[in-house]
Amino acid sequence: MANKVIVETNINGDPVELLCEPRQSLLEVLRDVLELTGSKEGCLTGDCGACTVVIDGRPVCSCLMLGVEATGKKITTIEGLAAGASLHVLQQKFLENASLQCGICTPGFLMSAKALLDRNPNPTEAEIRYSLAGNLCRCTGYDKIVRAVTDAAAAMAGRGRPAHGTVPSETASGMAGEMLAKGEVK
């Protein structure tokens, strides 16, 4: 019989008490125990970043951490990013810049970007790229993601869209865009 343990943690601002097996990763606990399925499973080896959550202010691959290690920690997952129905500015800018196609990488990118902007509200492009280097995307080619984060930083600082000149003005369209807007893809 699997031995289960009680874990007390804080997720998206709420104290959470949960029951899990010590062998379960934080990603499994989030998805299978708490049914917070916004964090995605890509590689399970720490390479793709799809499972990224923010723990005590730092981006972490939830696939490389045991659920029990969450004891006493403050965890933010993609589900904690929007305030109710109103999207976080990062999410908004991802939509405006069409920064996603299939969307599986998006929650991880958003969490890495959030960890960056919380620490460094005015990052250079190099800093943005460095901070997102642990997240892989097979669809977008990254540029639109970098633009979204640049825009989000500018918006959060009350500046307008910076002059990067070549930004296309379309918003995310198609299924992924609609699903993101409806909160089906997180």
Add this chain to the structure above:
Amino acid sequence: MHAINYEAPKSLDEAVKLLAAHGEKARPLSGGTDLLIQLRAGTRRPEFVVDIKEIPELARISFSLQHGLKLGAAVPCIAIHENGDMRKYYPGLTEAAHLIGSLQIQSRATVGGNLCNGSPAADTTPALVALGAQARLAGPKGERIVPVDGFCLAPGRTVLQPGELLVELQIPAPERHASDAYLRFIPRNEMDIAVVGVGAALSLDVSDDRVVEARIGLGAVGPTPIFAAEASKSLIGKTLDAAAIERAAKLAVAAATPIDDMRGTAEFRRHVVGVLTRRTLAIAAERARAANQR
């Protein structure tokens, strides 16, 4: 992943007792960036996982110019990079720690874990070897201190005995004009495993630019990280000119015992050892000349 028991002791004593009680069935857990992958793949199958991150002694960086550095085994790489003393006094070790994986990995992975995992390609181990680091271990038979040079015995194997735990890495305070550097070669910009890694630490007499102390550590060019003893010795007492650097680089190449694998051929690796030895020595020398730390 197989079923495990998890313990997170709050003191070193408690951790040592737990590890002693379970011996080979236990494995310490630090950042987990190697261990979780090994558990999932079944390449390590401990019944007990002992999380050492809650032990205050293992989670801290303590530095003074009098006593040098004590780097706890559970300090994540990102905390090293964010520490002003680390950047100032051990820039080579700091850059090695900051090269490991993505920020997500650096938020968890530790230098102690990098060493205990025993990979020949570990980035921080050659930097530790260059700095003459010692490892403080605690186990069922008490404590002991062993040099990092020689800590690794074979890929994935170290001097750690069953039940034994790495507590901290101890590094002497740098001399007045001393510094270090670490470079690795990978076929891309970031996030890869070293094809070759070279760490160098130098202490200089700036009155005549003579080398007082020199240590060169090599990674990914043998079954374990290598201390290039002859290359290091060749520099001591010499003026650090192009000829001295060239001689050291040749001797470093001679100390390497690389193999051909998917990351590179032995011949290529030997070549790169020479290139990186020249470059790390030049960077460490530049930093050592600029340093003025006592």
